[in-house]
Amino acid sequence: xxxxxxxxxxxxxxxxxxxxxELLGDLHEQFAFQAEELGVQKARWMYFFEVIRFCRPYFxxxxxxxxxxxxxxxxxxxxxxxxxxxIAFRNLxxxxxxxxxxxxxxxxxxxxAMLIGLWVWDELSFNKNFKNYDRIGRIMVHNxxxxxxxxxxxxxxxxxxxxxxxFKYIAMTTSTQKYAILSGDKKFFQSGSFMQPDAPELxxxxxxxxTRAALKDPHSVLLSESLAKKLFxxxxxxxxIVKIKNRMEAKVAGVYKDxxxxxxxxxxxxxxxxDLLASFMSFMKEQENDxxxxxxxxxxxxxxxxxxxxxxxxxxxxKRKHLDAKRVAYNPExxxxxxxxxxxxxxxxxxxxxxxxxxEFIWLYGVIGVFVLLLACIxxxxxxxxxxxxxxxxxxxxxxxxxxxxQLIAQFFGESFLVVFIALGFALLLVQLxxxxxxELADKKITMLxxxxxxxxxVLGFSVFTGLLAGSYPAFYLSSFQPIKVLKGIGFxxxxxxxxxxxxxxxxxxxxxxxxxxxxxxxxxxxIYLQIQHxxxxxxxxxxxxxxxxxxxxxxxxxxxxxxxxxLLQSGAVSNLAVSSSPITDVWENQSGFEWKGKAPGFEDxxxxxxxTHDYSKIVGWRFREGRDFSKKFSTDSSAIVINETAVKYMGxxxxxxxxxxxxxxxxxxxxxxxxxxxxxxxxxxxxxxxxLDYNNQYTINIKLNQTMATSTAVGKIAEVFQKYNPxxxxxxxxxxxxxxxxxxxxxxxxxIASIFAILAIFISCLGLFGLASFVAEQxxxxxxxxxxxxxxxxxxxxxLSKDFVVLVVLSLLIASPIAYYFMSQxxxxxxxxxxxxxxxxxxxxxxxxxxxxxxxSFQTIKAALMNPVKSLKSE
Amino acid sequence: MGRSYLGEFxxxxxxxxxxxxxxxxxxxxxxxxxxxxxxxxxSLSGVHIALYRLEEKxxxxxxxxxxxxxxxxxxxRFFRITALGKxxxxxxxxxxxxxxxxxxxxxxx
Numbered sequence: 001x002x003x004x005x006x007x008x009x010x011x012x013x014x015x016x017x018x019x020x021x022e023l024l025g026d027l028h029e030q031f032a033f034q035a036e037e038l039g040v041q042k043a044r045w046m047y048f049f050e051v052i053r054f055c056r057p058y059f060x061x062x063x064x065x066x067x068x069x070x071x072x073x074x075x076x077x078x079x080x081x082x083x084x085x086x087i088a089f090r091n092l093x094x095x096x097x098x099x100x101x102x103x104x105x106x107x108x109x110x111x112x113a114m115l116i117g118l119w120v121w122d123e124l125s126f127n128k129n130f131k132n133y134d135r136i137g138r139i140m141v142h143n144x145x146x147x148x149x150x151x152x153x154x155x156x157x158x159x160x161x162x163x164x165x166x167f168k169y170i171a172m173t174t175s176t177q178k179y180a181i182l183s184g185d186k187k188f189f190q191s192g193s194f195m196q197p198d199a200p201e202l203x204x205x206x207x208x209x210x211t212r213a214a215l216k217d218p219h220s221v222l223l224s225e226s227l228a229k230k231l232f233x234x235x236x237x238x239x240x241i242v243k244i245k246n247r248m249e250a251k252v253a254g255v256y257k258d259x260x261x262x263x264x265x266x267x268x269x270x271x272x273x274x275d276l277l278a279s280f281m282s283f284m285k286e287q288e289n290d291x292x293x294x295x296x297x298x299x300x301x302x303x304x305x306x307x308x309x310x311x312x313x314x315x316x317x318x319k320r321k322h323l324d325a326k327r328v329a330y331n332p333e334x335x336x337x338x339x340x341x342x343x344x345x346x347x348x349x350x351x352x353x354x355x356x357x358x359x360e361f362i363w364l365y366g367v368i369g370v371f372v373l374l375l376a377c378i379x380x381x382x383x384x385x386x387x388x389x390x391x392x393x394x395x396x397x398x399x400x401x402x403x404x405x406x407q408l409i410a411q412f413f414g415e416s417f418l419v420v421f422i423a424l425g426f427a428l429l430l431v432q433l434x435x436x437x438x439x440e441l442a443d444k445k446i447t448m449l450x451x452x453x454x455x456x457x458x459v460l461g462f463s464v465f466t467g468l469l470a471g472s473y474p475a476f477y478l479s480s481f482q483p484i485k486v487l488k489g490i491g492f493x494x495x496x497x498x499x500x501x502x503x504x505x506x507x508x509x510x511x512x513x514x515x516x517x518x519x520x521x522x523x524x525x526x527x528i529y530l531q532i533q534h535x536x537x538x539x540x541x542x543x544x545x546x547x548x549x550x551x552x553x554x555x556x557x558x559x560x561x562x563x564x565x566x567x568l569l570q571s572g573a574v575s576n577l578a579v580s581s582s583p584i585t586d587v588w589e590n591q592s593g594f595e596w597k598g599k600a601p602g603f604e605d606x607x608x609x610x611x612x613t614h615d616y617s618k619i620v621g622w623r624f625r626e627g628r629d630f631s632k633k634f635s636t637d638s639s640a641i642v643i644n645e646t647a648v649k650y651m652g653x654x655x656x657x658x659x660x661x662x663x664x665x666x667x668x669x670x671x672x673x674x675x676x677x678x679x680x681x682x683x684x685x686x687x688x689x690x691x692x693l694d695y696n697n698q699y700t701i702n703i704k705l706n707q708t709m710a711t712s713t714a715v716g717k718i719a720e721v722f723q724k725y726n727p728x729x730x731x732x733x734x735x736x737x738x739x740x741x742x743x744x745x746x747x748x749x750x751x752x753i754a755s756i757f758a759i760l761a762i763f764i765s766c767l768g769l770f771g772l773a774s775f776v777a778e779q780x781x782x783x784x785x786x787x788x789x790x791x792x793x794x795x796x797x798x799x800x801l802s803k804d805f806v807v808l809v810v811l812s813l814l815i816a817s818p819i820a821y822y823f824m825s826q827x828x829x830x831x832x833x834x835x836x837x838x839x840x841x842x843x844x845x846x847x848x849x850x851x852x853x854x855x856x857x858s859f860q861t862i863k864a865a866l867m868n869p870v871k872s873l874k875s876e
Numbered sequence: 877m878g879r880s881y882l883g884e885f886x887x888x889x890x891x892x893x894x895x896x897x898x899x900x901x902x903x904x905x906x907x908x909x910x911x912x913x914x915x916x917x918x919s920l921s922g923v924h925i926a927l928y929r930l931e932e933k934x935x936x937x938x939x940x941x942x943x944x945x946x947x948x949x950x951x952x953r954f955f956r957i958t959a960l961g962k963x964x965x966x967x968x969x970x971x972x973x974x975x976x977x978x979x980x981x982x983x984x985x
Contacts, residue, residue: 022940023924025950026902030920032947033903054921058928 003031003047014055016063023054080407081414088415095387098771102383103423105767106466109376110427112760115438116369117458118431120362122446126262126343131204132301135168137308137336139298141319144330147348149337150175150294153287156196158318159298166311169301171199174277176268180553180729183231183242187730190227192244192270194277200256202301203265209238210254218275220253227269228255246554246728248276261445264342291322300336308338361750368757371517373462375761378510379768381470384416385507386775388474395478396486408479416471420463441752508808511772514765515812515849516819521758523820523845524827527837528751531828532744534835540740541677542584543621546705547736548715549583550722552698553729560725561701567721568703573714575706578619579698581611585739587680587687588699594690595662596651607647608679608687611694617642619704620677627657627672630693637693642672647688661690668692682743683831703733762849766856769805773857777801777864784864785872797865802857809853813846882935882964888913889926890965893936894957901941901952902927927955935961 008024015023027050035043064078092099130136139159140149156172173195181190200212200222208228214220221242228237237252244250250272259265278284287293302311312335319332333351347356395408432448439446449455552558561579568574582588587608594605617629625645630637641661648656659670676686705714719731777784784797792800821837828834882890892908893900902924910918930936941952957965 019924019928021950022953023902025947025952026920026924028950029903029947030906033907050920053919056921056925058925059921 003028004044007048007051011051011054014063015059019059019062027051027054080410084411084414085418087411088418091415092419097774098383098387099419101767101771102380102419103426105379105764106376106420106423107426107430108760109373109379109764110423110462111430111434112757113369113373113462114427114431114459115434116365117455118435118446118449119438119442119444120366121449121455122262122444123344123358123362127264127339129260129263130339132202133339135302135304136202136339137300137302137311138339138342139300139315140335140337141294142331142333142335142348142351145350147351148294149297151296151298152291152293153284153296154289154291154322155318155334156296156298159300159315163311163315166303166306166314167300168303169198169202171196171202171299172274173199173297173299174274174295175297176265179244179270180246181227181231181242181244181270182246182728183240186231187728188227188230189730189732190269191267192272193265193268194272194274196274199271199299200254202299206257208255208257209236210252212254214253215271215273217251217253218273218279219250220273221250221276222254222256222271223252224258224269225255226258228252243728244270244272246556248272248280250276264339291319292327302336308336312336365753368521368754371521372757372761372764375514375517375764375768377466377469378514379764379771380419380466381473382507382510382768383771383775384419384470385473386772388412388478391474392478392481392486395481396483399481399483400487405479409475412475412478413467413471416474417464417467420467420470424459424463441749441756443749507772511769511805511808512812512815514768515809515853516816518758518761518765519812519816519845519849520820520823521754521761522848523816523841524824525751525754525758526841526845527820527824527828527835528747528754530835530841531831532747532751535682535747535831535833536744538678538682538833539675540682541623541675544737544740546707546711547584547620548703548705548718549585549734549736549739550701550703550732551583552579552701554726556726556728557701564721564725567724568718571717571721573706573709573717575704576615576619577701577703578613578616580613580616580700580702581609581694581697583700583734583736583739584620584677584679584702585736585743587689590687591663591690593663596653596659598652605650606688608689610679610689610691611697612691613693613695613698616702617674619702622677623675625673625675627670629672636669637671639666639668640671640693641668642674642691643670644674644686644689644691645676646686647690648673650688678740682740683747683833685832762852766852769853770856770860773801773805773860776804777860781864781867781872784867785869788865788867788869789873794862794865798858798861801861801864802854805853805857806850809849810846813842813849817842817846882933882968883926885922886926886930887965887968889923890930890935890957890961893927893930893955894962894965898954898956900955905955930961931955934958935964 011024011027012020027047030050031043031047034046038046127133138149139151139155140147141151151172153172156170159167159170173193176191176193178189179192181188181192195215197213197216200207200215205212205222208225210222215222221244223231223237223242231237231242232240237255240252242250242252256271259268287295302308315334315336318334320328323332337346341353344356344359344362345353347354398408399405428448435446435448438444552561557564565577568577587610589609589611590606591609592604592606594607599605612630614630614632622629622642627642630640630642634640643651643656653659653670656670656673661668661670674691677689678686679689680687703718705711715733718733722731780801787797787800821842824837828837888909889905892905892912896904896908902920905927906918906920906923909923910916927936927938931938936955936957938953938955941954943949943951
C-alpha cells in the first residue's frame with residue numbers, strides 16, 4: 001500500500017533537495033493515515049491533489065535559489081540558461097554583418113510565406129461568413145459540353161411544388177449588376193440584385209435594422225450598411241424612400257451588414273424584391289412559363305435531413321420533361337452546387353469538375369511561398385553552419401572547463417532559436433507593414449489572424465522546425481569534437497576541407513537549389529511579362545485615343561439622343577458620336593444561321609454580330625481592306641453588311657465584295673471588308689464578325705473627344721449635357737483605352753506578384769552568397785597572403801575565389817532552364833495568342849544571374865585579394 | 877524593522893506548534909488543525925510553507941529527529957516555538973482582548 005511512484009518522482013523534481021526527505025516522509029505518513037481511514041482509492045486521489053498543491057512557487061523558488069547557490073550547474077539551471085543567452089547575444093553582436101544577413105534573410109522569407117499563407121487562408125475561407133455555409137447551394141445545369149448557373153423561372157416554381165420537402169428555402173435572383181439608385185438629391189450607381197423573399201433568410205443576412213422578412217413586401221428594399229450610410233448618413237434609414245432606375249420606388253425595410261470581400265456577394269449593396277422588378281419588366285411575365293429562357297440564378301438551402309448528392313440525383317432530370325427534343329438532345333442535367341465549392345471548384349468541362357484558375361493560383365503561390373521559405377532556411381543553415389566551424393576552439397575550451405556535451409547541444413540550439421525568434425518578430429512586423437500593399441496588389445482585404453490558433457501554431461511550428469534544422473549541425477557535430485584535438489589544432493575536421501573548395505558538398509547542393517529556384521522564378525516572370533507585352537503590341541485595328549463609351553441605360557437617353565448629340569457637337573468637346581449595339585471592347589452578341597455561297601452543308605457557323613449606325617466607322621477608325629463604309633447615300637445599305645478579315649477567311653470567300661449572305665430570311669450584301677479588330681480578349685483569336693446597320697438595337701453611345709481640348713474639360717462639358725437630359729442617373733462613362741487595359745489586369749497581377757517573388761528569391765539567395773563569400777574570404781586570408789607573396793596578381797586571386805561560385809550558378813542555370821521551359825510552355829498553352837519562349841530569355845537570365853553573383857561575391861573576393869600580405873601573415 | 881507580520885494561517889500554525897509541544901511536525905500539525913477547525917481543508921503543503929516562513933522569521937526553530945522505522949525510514953523535522961514566537965502570540969492576544977473589551981454593546985458576543 002504505497003502512493004503512486006510517478007507522483008513521488010514529480011515531487012522529487014519540484015521540491016528543494018534539502019527538504020525532500022522530510023516532506024516526502026510527511027506525505028507518506030499522511031497517505032498511510034488516510035488510506036486506513038478512507039480507503040486506498042480515495043487516499044490515492046487525495047495524495048494526487050496534495051502533490052499538485054506542493055508544486056507551488058514557494059518551493060520552486062527555493063529550489064532554484066538552492067540550485068544556483070549550492071548544486072553543480074546542470075544543463076537547464078537558470079544560471080546556465082542565462083549564460084547561453086549571453087553568449088548567443090555576444091556572438092550576434094560580434095558578427096553584426098552575419099547576424100543581419102541571417103536574421104533579415106530569414107525574416108523576409110518568413111514574411112513572404114506568411115503573406116502567402118494568409119492569402120491562401122483567405123481563399124479557403126471564401127463564403128464562410130454565411131451562417132448556413134454548409135447547407136446553401138445553387139442550382140446549376142450541365143448542358144451539352146458546358147455547365148451553367150442560370151435557369152428558367154418555372155424551374156424555381158417546380159422545385160417548390162414538387163421537391164419542397166428537400167429544401168428549407170428556395171430563392172430565385174437576378175444577376176448582380178449596377179443600377180442607378182437615388183434618394184432626394186443623392187444618386188449613385190450601385191450593384192444590386194432582385195431576389196425572391198426567402199433570400200435574406202436563406203443567406204442568413206446580419207440585419208442592422210429591420211428584419212429578414214422585410215423583402216416579402218414588393219415595395220420594400222434592403223440596403224447594405226455602407227449604402228445606407230452613403231444615402232442617409234447616420235440617420236435611421238428605415239421607411240425612407242429610394243428610387244431604383246428612377247422608376248421603381250421602394251421603401252427601405254431593412255439594412256444588412258456589408259458582406260465581406262471574400263464572399264460571393266462582395267459587392268451586393270442592395271436587394272430589391274423580385275416582384276417589384278417583375279411588375280416593371282413586362283418580359284418577365286412571358287418568361288414565367290418559358291423553360292427555354294435561362295436568365296436567373298436559383299439559390300437553395302437544403303432541408304436538414306438531406307445532402308447535396310441526394311438532392312442532385314433527385315432533381316437531375318426535371319428539365320428534360322419540359323424541353324423539346326432538340327434541346328433534350330443536349331442532355332440537360334440539373335445539380336445542386338454546394339457553397340463550399342463555389343469559389344474553388346466552379347469550373348467544369350464536359351460535366352466534370354476541373355482545376356479552376358483560383359485553385360491553380362493557390363497551388364502556384366503556395367509552391368512559390370514554400371520555395372522562398374526554403375531559400376531563407378537554406379541561407380540560415382548555410383551561414384550558421386559555416387560560422388559555427390569557427391567556434392570549434394570555443395567548444396574545446398568549454399569541454400576542458402567541464403562542459404557536458406548535453407550543455408553544448410543546448411547552447412547551440414539556444415542560439416539558433418534565438419535568431420529564429422528574432423527573425424519571427426521582424427517577419428510579423430514586415431507582414432503587418434506589407435499587408436496594405438499586398439491587399440492592393442492581390443485585390444483582397446486580408447487581415448492578420450492575430451487571434452487564430454491555427455496561425456500561431458503554424459508560425460511556431462515552422463519556427464521550431466527552422467531552429468532545429470539550422471541548429472542541429474553545430475549542436476550535434478561540433479559538440480562531438482575532442483577537446484585535445486581541437487585545441488592542439490590537429491585533426492580539426494574541417495581544416496581538410498578548407499584547403500580546397502569553399503564548402504563541403506551539402507552546402508554546395510543547397511546553394512545550387514537556391515539558385516535553381518531563383519532562376520526558374522526569374523525566367524517565369526520574364527515569360528509572363530513577354531506574353532503581356534506580346535498581347536499589348538497586338539494591333540487592335542481601331543483608334544482608342546479619346547474614345548469614350550456611355551451605356552444607354554435609361555429611357556431618357558433614347559428619347560433625348562438627338563438633342564444630346566446636337567448639344568455635344570455644339571459644345572466643342574466632342575468631334576463626333578454615334579451609337580452602336582455594344583462597346584467596342586466587348587462582344588455581346590453571337591449569332592448563327594448565316595448562309596453564303598460555298599458554305600459547306602452542315603457547317604455550324606458562329607459569328608460575333610455588331611450593330612452600328614452611320615458615322616460609327618469614323619469614330620472608331622475602321623481600316624478598310626476592301627470595299628466601302630455604310631453610307632447615307634445608299635438607301636440599300638439597310639441590307640448591307642461589313643465583315644472583318646477573319647470572317648472572309650472563315651467563310652472561304654475569294655471575292656467577298658458584293659457577295660450575298662442570307663440570315664433570318666433576309667438577304668444582305670457584303671459591301672466592305674475591314675481589318676481585324678480586337679474586341680474580346682487580346683489573348684484569344686479574333687472572332688469572325690458581321691457588322692450590320694441597325695438603328696433599333698442600340699445600347700452604347702460612342703463618343704470621340706475633341707483632341708484639341710483638354711480631356712478633363714471635355715469630360716466636364718459632356719457631363720453637363722448628360723445631366724441636363726438624363727437627370728435620373730449619375731453620368732457614367734468609360735474610356736475605351738482604360739477598358740482595353742483592364743483586359744490585361746489578371747495577367748498583370750500575376751506578373752507583378754511573380755516578379756516580387758522572383759526579386760525576393762534572388763535577393764535572399766544573394767544575401768546567402770554574400771555571407772558565404774565573406775566567410776570563405778576570411779577563412780582563406782592566409783592562403784591569399786602566401787599566394788600574393790609568391791607573385792599572384794589581384795586578378796588571379798579574384799578569379800580563384802569567384803570561380804567556385806560561378807560554377808555553382810552555371811550548374812543551377814543548367815538545371816533551371818528545362819524546368820522553367822517546361823512549366824512556362826504549359827502556361828502559354830492557356831493562351832491562343834501567345835509568344836514563343838526563345839533561347840535568349842535563358843541566355844539573358846543566365847548572364848544576369850552570373851553578373852549578380854559576381855557583383856555579390858566580388859566585393860568580398862576583391863577585398864581579400866587586395867589585402868596586404870604583411871598584415872595577414874605577420875601574426876604567425 | 878518592526879515586528880514581522882503574522883498572517884492568520886501562520887498564527888494558527890504557530891499556536892498549534894505551541895500546543896503540540898515537542899511533537900509538532902507537518903502531519904501532526906495538519907491533523908490537529910483539521911480536528912480543531914471542524915475538518916476545514918488543511919493542505920500539507922500550506923502547513924509546511926507556513927512553518928518555513930515562521931522559521932525564517934524566527935518564531936520557531938526546527939531540528940531533524942532520528943530515523944525510525946516509520947514512513948520508510950525518512951526523518952521528521954520537529955518544530956519548537958521560540959521566545960520571540962511566544963511573545964508575539966501574547967502581544968497579539970492582548971491586542972485582541974483589548975479590542976474585544978472595547979466593543980460597546982455587550983449583546984454582541
